[in-house]
Amino acid sequence: MGLTETSDPSTVHFSPPTLADGAEVYQLIKASPPLDVNSQYCYHIVCEHFAKTSVVARLDGAIVGFISGYTLPQHDDILFIWQVAVSTKARGKQLASRMLQEIIARPRAVTIRFLHTTISPSNIPSQKLFLAFARSANAPMREREFLDARVFGEGHESEMLYEIGPIRHVNSKPIK
Template identity: 50%
Template sequence: MSANSKARAIGQTRAVSQTTATSQAREERAEGEATEGEVQARRSAKGAEPLLRRPLSEDGAAVHALIGRCPPLDENSIYCNLLQASHFADTSVAAELDGNLVGFVSGYRVPERPDTLFIWQVAVAAEARGLGLAGRMVREILGRPCCAEVRFLETTITPDNRASWALFRGLARKLGAECDESVLFDRDRHFRGRHDSETLLRIGPFTGAAKGAG
């Protein structure tokens, strides 16, 4: 290959990498930092909005497949996803579009702190991103009767998961609440070096009125 050909190939590779990085950055920004006007414009362009509902045990396999398409989320067993969609259905939500599962949020109220909702995982299919769906799903759970007394929201995020940081910091702003950060599970102490540290993000306190606003 000539020097000119190599230069063109390198330039094309860099262009593809830059385009991919830009696309990923836009997707990451879309869920947590887009303005309401931007979200509405995307919804209009994409047509119908996903239907939000309580998950069913029959959703377990679809949830497992969806999470597998949403790196860097950790994949659990299908059995675990079945439990999320059945035992934790009141504090989880499924998003359906044209009969397909395009979003899922799992969560639970912390047993010793029932005023706290812990969000386990948030998954949104590529075709449903940019609609503010992740935030809608979390707020759907917060607005349910079972969460009437919830005043704090917690989740854990790895340092490199920019989409989740944007999502939950944006949610905190909408709730008018503070964010506290601390390491919950350490890479070396808890994961024996096999997983990045998980940072606990605690949002709150917030009011019942704030949960239903926006």
């Protein structure tokens, strides 16, 4: 059973990823262009080492969404969101937004004051996701060039850095 127009989106369950989720996350990323696909090993490491700042969304036991994030070693108040993926069968249900809210609502996240991410200029859905997050958090958002396309070589766009914050937390509850 997929997530359809009549499905109750509350049946999607969120949790920190585990080492065992790496292979399924890898398959989700592969099926989610234009995301850059890293090695399966990389996703096992991300799921294990960054579980507190990442999330998987499951529907009927299958992973239909994933966000990887980590706090910057030199700035533990900055959460960097690395990749956001939502399965085609779960799109259009605000799942990416709900996963982002899940991470920010965790007790560990109360020390996070800023959210950063990079987005290529053509990735309009991601731009809209983070703009909506900034609005819901009543937080300013700044955009600046981060990586010029020339550093990637052929076939990759520039990456713009989006900086959102400061983010205000209210008793570790999700930002509306």
